Amino acid sequence: MISTGVPTMSQNHDAKGSRGTAPIIYGALLLLTFPGLLADIKSRLRDYDDPDYVTANEKVQAGPTKEAIVWAFTTGDASNWHPLTWLSHMVDCRIYGLKPWGII
Secondary structure, eight states: OOOOSOOOHHHHOOHHHHHHHHHHHHHHHHHHHHHHHHHHHTOOOOSSSHIIIIITOHHHHTOSOHHHHHHHHHOOGGGOOOHHHHHHHHHHHHHHTTOTTSOO
């Protein structure tokens, strides 16, 4: 057999070794990002885009009424057409009010 100098799959990867390191990497990433997530859980609504989407949006705050559902599918508010996002925000407002994490 003539060697082309290109490593084959068996020469290039050790299946056991790559599977063993992935959980360690994922776990490390989780530990590094969890403190930031925890800080957000305890926070309030942000001023970045929350006024457009929730806090200053009467349609969303009214909950999923017939009029609001039609609006969600026909509006381009906040420069986007995303009816499922609008509907999700409406349901959240109906259930949790303006509490971003609901149970807080």
